[in-house]
Amino acid sequence: MLGAFAVGKTSLVQRFVNSIFSEKYQTTIGVKIDQKLVQTGDTEVNLMLWDIHGEDNYQKVKPSYIMGASGYFVVVDVTREETLGVGLNLQKMANEMSKGAPFIVLINKTDLPQSEWYISETSINELKDKGLEIILTSAKEGTGVEEAFSRLTELMINK
Amino acid sequence: MLKDLPLKIVEYLVEEIPPYSGLLMIKVDNRGVVKNWKGNPKEYLGGKLTENESIEELVPALNGICPFDKGSVKLTKLQLKNKYCDIHVVKENGHYWIIFIDQTREVDSLKSLLQNMNEEQLKGRGNKTNSKEMPFRHLDKLNFATFLRKDDGSFSLQPNTPGWIKKHAFYNKASGSIDPISTFPFLEIFILEVEEFWKENKESYVVSETWSETFAGKDHYLRAYATNLNNSNYLFLKSFIREGVEEQNLLQAFRDSSLAFDKLAKTEKKLKELLVYKNKFNSIISHDLRAPIAAVLGVVNVLTTDEEEIGKLNEDYQELIYGIKDEMNRLLDYNNKLYHWANLELGNFKLEFETISLDEIIKIATETAREKCNEKNIALTINVEAGLKVRVDKTLFLQALNNLLSNAIKFTPISNSIKITAKKDDDKAFISVVDTGIGMNDDMVKNLFKESTNNTTQGTSGEKGTGLGLGIIKKIIEAHKFKITVKSVPGKGTVFTIEIPESNLA
Ligand SMILES: Nc1nc2c(ncn2[C@@H]2O[C@H](COP(=O)(O)OP(=O)(O)OP(=O)(O)O)[C@@H](O)[C@H]2O)c(=O)[nH]1
Ligand SMILES: [Mg+2]
Numbered sequence: 001m002l003g004a005f006a007v008g009k010t011s012l013v014q015r016f017v018n019s020i021f022s023e024k025y026q027t028t029i030g031v032k033i034d035q036k037l038v039q040t041g042d043t044e045v046n047l048m049l050w051d052i053h054g055e056d057n058y059q060k061v062k063p064s065y066i067m068g069a070s071g072y073f074v075v076v077d078v079t080r081e082e083t084l085g086v087g088l089n090l091q092k093m094a095n096e097m098s099k100g101a102p103f104i105v106l107i108n109k110t111d112l113p114q115s116e117w118y119i120s121e122t123s124i125n126e127l128k129d130k131g132l133e134i135i136l137t138s139a140k141e142g143t144g145v146e147e148a149f150s151r152l153t154e155l156m157i158n159k
Numbered sequence: 160m161l162k163d164l165p166l167k168i169v170e171y172l173v174e175e176i177p178p179y180s181g182l183l184m185i186k187v188d189n190r191g192v193v194k195n196w197k198g199n200p201k202e203y204l205g206g207k208l209t210e211n212e213s214i215e216e217l218v219p220a221l222n223g224i225c226p227f228d229k230g231s232v233k234l235t236k237l238q239l240k241n242k243y244c245d246i247h248v249v250k251e252n253g254h255y256w257i258i259f260i261d262q263t264r265e266v267d268s269l270k271s272l273l274q275n276m277n278e279e280q281l282k283g284r285g286n287k288t289n290s291k292e293m294p295f296r297h298l299d300k301l302n303f304a305t306f307l308r309k310d311d312g313s314f315s316l317q318p319n320t321p322g323w324i325k326k327h328a329f330y331n332k333a334s335g336s337i338d339p340i341s342t343f344p345f346l347e348i349f350i351l352e353v354e355e356f357w358k359e360n361k362e363s364y365v366v367s368e369t370w371s372e373t374f375a376g377k378d379h380y381l382r383a384y385a386t387n388l389n390n391s392n393y394l395f396l397k398s399f400i401r402e403g404v405e406e407q408n409l410l411q412a413f414r415d416s417s418l419a420f421d422k423l424a425k426t427e428k429k430l431k432e433l434l435v436y437k438n439k440f441n442s443i444i445s446h447d448l449r450a451p452i453a454a455v456l457g458v459v460n461v462l463t464t465d466e467e468e469i470g471k472l473n474e475d476y477q478e479l480i481y482g483i484k485d486e487m488n489r490l491l492d493y494n495n496k497l498y499h500w501a502n503l504e505l506g507n508f509k510l511e512f513e514t515i516s517l518d519e520i521i522k523i524a525t526e527t528a529r530e531k532c533n534e535k536n537i538a539l540t541i542n543v544e545a546g547l548k549v550r551v552d553k554t555l556f557l558q559a560l561n562n563l564l565s566n567a568i569k570f571t572p573i574s575n576s577i578k579i580t581a582k583k584d585d586d587k588a589f590i591s592v593v594d595t596g597i598g599m600n601d602d603m604v605k606n607l608f609k610e611s612t613n614n615t616t617q618g619t620s621g622e623k624g625t626g627l628g629l630g631i632i633k634k635i636i637e638a639h640k641f642k643i644t645v646k647s648v649p650g651k652g653t654v655f656t657i658e659i660p661e662s663n664l665a
Pocket of ligand 1: 003004005006007008009010011012022023024025026027028029052053054055108109110111112137138139140141414
């Protein structure tokens with residue numbers, strides 16, 4: 001899970017693994033690793049989910065965390081425009097470190113009213129046109145979460 | 160405590176200092192003279208701190224280290240009055256921040272460790288061979304689990320295992336061990352770095368980043384360390400509680416406040432957009448209302464000017480029609496003000512400057528006001544210095560003067576007087592409207608130009624107001640880059656003065 005701070009990386013993992021959501025923001029210290037068994041087709045895959053602390057001026061994501069990744073999510077907060085730039089920068093770094101592992105951009109917190117969206121549909125479509133795979137999610141309501149994880153699993157297996 | 164610290168210091172706090180249980184920061188100049196501080200000096204230094212005092216006298220340990228410009232300073236586990244501290248000195252923008260990092264807790268736990276070791280030595284149990292076999296056997300007291308790397312690359316947990324690791328589901332009670340790498344997937348990556356380090360066989364150590372694990376229903380924050388001793392490779396795992404990772408709490412505080420700030424900024428932006436929307440709305444509505452109001456007024460005017468026609472109506476109907484006329488006039492006036500107001504707010508008005516004599520423009524304004532003055536039997540005197548010419552937007556400036564005058568009339572009791580003067584003084588021109596009305600107290604004067612329609616006050620003859628008049632005056636005057644001031648004495652009257660700079664005099 002890569003992205004700026006407070007975009008919802010931990011919340012997405014918790015929604016996926018434990019089906020829970022908390023409104024309280026507790027910033028992730030370092031790294032938290034969770035596991036979940038998923039079924040794709042006839043294959044059972046054990047996903048090791050690395051929930052990495054958010055990136056900002058004070059805390060940079062260590063490239064070595066990504067080295068062994070088979071795939072990754074770039075998480076963006078739809079209500080904070082700047083998180084898109086942070087995410088895309090991390091993606092560049094991740095792309096090098098992981099030697100082109102598959103990834104999906106998650107536009108999170110889409111349960112919040114459209115009036116608070118600062119990443120417009122147009123810019124989302126622009127990203128899609130550039131060939132990025134994008135899924136709108138809400139860790140709070142669970143929207144798109146299962147889909148996101150199974151899609152990434154699929155991409156990783158078929159690679 | 161943190162929000163007004165310079166960025167460089169904040170970064171330093173987050174990145175460079177060890178886990179701590181408290182901080183004192185003192186800002187000094189390069190001679191060690193105290194400028195200011197954050198935190199509680201008394202807790203650390205045992206006494207009060209005052210500005211301009213010398214830090215060397217307060218903290219003898221810093222003697223000889225000042226001036227600081229020799230380079231960065233880091234002192235460890237220094238005993239101060241009441242605490243053990245690490246002291247770091249950081250240069251920032253010509254000053255120095257001396258950071259006292261409370262390490263009392265760490266030292267206390269080390270103390271008991273040393274105490275134990277010494278006691279064992281005294282009892283003769285701690286002979287050399289023994290300590291060679293188990294060189295780190297007391298580290299469990301600091302929550303370290305010690306692993307020795309065996310030749311086959313696996314790890315064996317050394318005796319004196321700290322409590323936390325025994326609670327892990329993968330801890331094997333029978334063998335008294337646990338495999339660190341498969342238990343903590345985080346180590347899969349750290350171990351790559353460590354293997355390199357072990358190959359070099361250096362006598363230092365490496366530390367991992369922090370990671371977290373939940374087991375036995377508790378959050379554990381872990382760090383791994385690796386070192387070499389006597390040709391053996393050791394791996395340590397230390398468990399912290401979240402509070403033990405104090406620099407991270409700092410991070411939490413920062414992120415929380417950064418999110419809050421974000422929200423505020425967005426709300427502000429939204430409010431501004433709403434305001435613009437409101438003004439556009441007003442502008443459009445008031446513009447479109449003009450025509451129908453004027454049409455009704457036109458009909459009423461026809462009715463009331465034709466005396467023969469209106470004479471045919473009985474008195475009640477006549478009164479009704481005059482009532483409609485008055486109300487329609489008021490509505491038109493209100494609507495005009497609304498229109499001007501909204502457009503001024505939107506910045507839609509481009510001023511069209513022309514040169515005009517003050518005498519003339521004031522004459523036009525007073526003519527409009529004269530009728531209302533007569534109604535209240537108010538004497539209006541004019542005193543304008545001859546030959547003064549100003550560059551103004553005639554329509555707007557006239558509107559401002561009209562508003563000033565009708566305001567004065569509104570608040571002046573029947574049979575009192577109003578004066579309007581204009582004169583040149585010190586290269587500037589001053590236009591004053593002086594009334595002998597009810598006046599205002601300081602509070603009212605202060606709030607006078609605030610954009611609130613709640614501020615409407617009834618006139619001395621019950622005149623109703625829009626609450627927009629003064630706001631419009633201010634907007635117009637500011638658009639001209641002129642100044643307007645108010646002086647008022649309750650019960651005596653009010654003076655509004657417009658100041659026109661030399662650049663707008665011709
Ligand atoms: N409304 C809404 N809030 C969310 C959603 N996802 C996360 N949040 C909230 O956003 C805040 C941050 O969520 P986290 O999951 O801790 O974010 P993070 O990316 O792990 O943050 P760091 O660990 O600091 O990098 C929390 O207050 C969550 O409750 C979502 O889908 N909708
Ligand atoms: Mg997190």
